[in-house]
Amino acid sequence: MTSSPAPLDLTADPAELTAALVDIESVSGDEAAIADAVQAALWAQAPHLEVIRDGDAVLARTNLGRDSRAVLAGHLDTVPVNENLPLRRTGSADSADGEVLHGLGTVDMKGGVAVFLHLAATLPRPRHDVTFVFYDCEEVEAARNGLGRIERTLPEWLRGELAIVGEPSNAAIEAGCQGTMRVELRCTGTRAHTARGWMGVNAIHALGEPLARLASYQARVVDIDGLTYREGLQAVGIGGGVAGNVVPDEAVLSVNHRFAPDRSAADAEAHLREVFDGYELSVVDSSPGALPGLGAPAAAELVAAAGGKAAAKLGWTDVSRFAALGMPAVNLGPGDPTLAHTRQEHVRADEIRAVAETLRTFLR
Structure with missing residues (x-):
């Protein structure tokens, strides 16, 4: 890893391009070096594209006058380094598992970014117009997400008939995504010395009933466009307590709800208020899901290019x-x-390489 990485070869094997991208450290908030390398490579090797820079995001698009446009989006940033840089390799093309690339970002999501960059340089005349969006700060709070910034400042760059986000999916199409909501349930009591506990009301003990409701909760399994979405409702945190000798007068239960995309965020909130009827509830974080929309012509073409198979995305991504x-x-x-x-x-x-070939089939 260096501050001035070697130029990227976008026409190379996309696996080799992945390796080159991984060795450009790009933890969220420090994407300038990788954005510089991507921008320089697109300018030099993809003269058929209109290329612009927005902060540490790089955008490129064809303008061929096609009847439809696909938007291919991938984030350039990673989570912090965890003793997993620089890249290392195991296996070979002749081994049982083939060659394997190990390192930060190989999965999330420089492999996907490499595929998109390779296609940007090697498919000058795709049958759909294509917009490529390589953005920053996906791995941190939503307010810093580069895709959100682009939506506010350059909305015309995100318009199309189909969006493909290069998040890891085991090289298979995962359509739509679940919504996610986090709520806090608050119980109150009365403080007292633990030596005279009968004089107080223990707020932590009061969480027993909502926890019992969670333990017996039966989550929905929903079929949408032939895809199965499994909902979930889980306690993810408990806070409370004043001191080791004080009956606590407040306790907070944090609950995460993953909901199928046939529910809106308002529907999900209403459902949680029904589940926890009788308790004070506040929403602290919420992101809607995304319906798969596989009946749209461009989406159906992509599914066909992938062998006719798709699965539900059990999680939230920027497809939302x-x-x-x-x-x-x-x-x-x-x-x-x-x-x-x-x-x-x-x-x-x-x-x-398999993902690159699927998208090449779709776009060629």
Whole structure:
């Protein structure tokens, strides 16, 4: 890793391009070096594209006058380094598992970014117009997300008939996404000395009833466009207590709800207020889901290019932002999403190439 990385070769094997991108450290908020490298490579190797810079995001697009446009979006940033840089390799093309790339960002999501950059340089005349969005600060709070900034300042760059977000999906199409909501349930009591506990009311003990409701909760399983979305409701934190000899007079239970995209955020909140009827509830974080929209022509073409298979995305991704703009959106990228944000991040080289081939078939 250096402050001035070697020039990127966008026409190279996308697995090799992934390796080059991984070795440009780009923790959220420090994406300037990788954005510089991406911008320089697009200017030099993709003269057919209109290329602009927005902060540490780089945007590029064809302007061929096609009847439809696909938006391919991938974030340049990673979570903090965790003893997993520089890149290392195991295996080979002749081994059972093939060549495997290990390191920060291999899964989340420089493999997907490499595929998009490779296609940007090697498909000058795709059958759909294409916009490529390489953005910053996805791995931190939503207010800093580069895609959100672009939506506010350059909204015309996000318009199209289909959005493809390169988040890891095991090289398969994962359509739409779940919504997510976090609420806090607050119980109050009366302080007392623990030696005279009967004189107080223990707020932590009062959480027993809402916790029992959570333990017996039966989550919905929903079929949308032939895809199965599983909802969830989980306690994710408990806060309370004053001192080791004081009956606590306040306790807070934090609950996360993952809801299927047929519910709006308002529907999800109403459902939680029904589940926890009788308790004070406040919403502290909320992001809507995204319907799969696989019936849209461009989405159906992509599914066909991927062999006719798609699955539901069990999690939240930036496809939600595109769905809010009225576009069908899917996740398609190399790598196992369960490895994201772990020290063990790794991706198979042949999976990177498989995603590139699927998208090449769709766009060519």
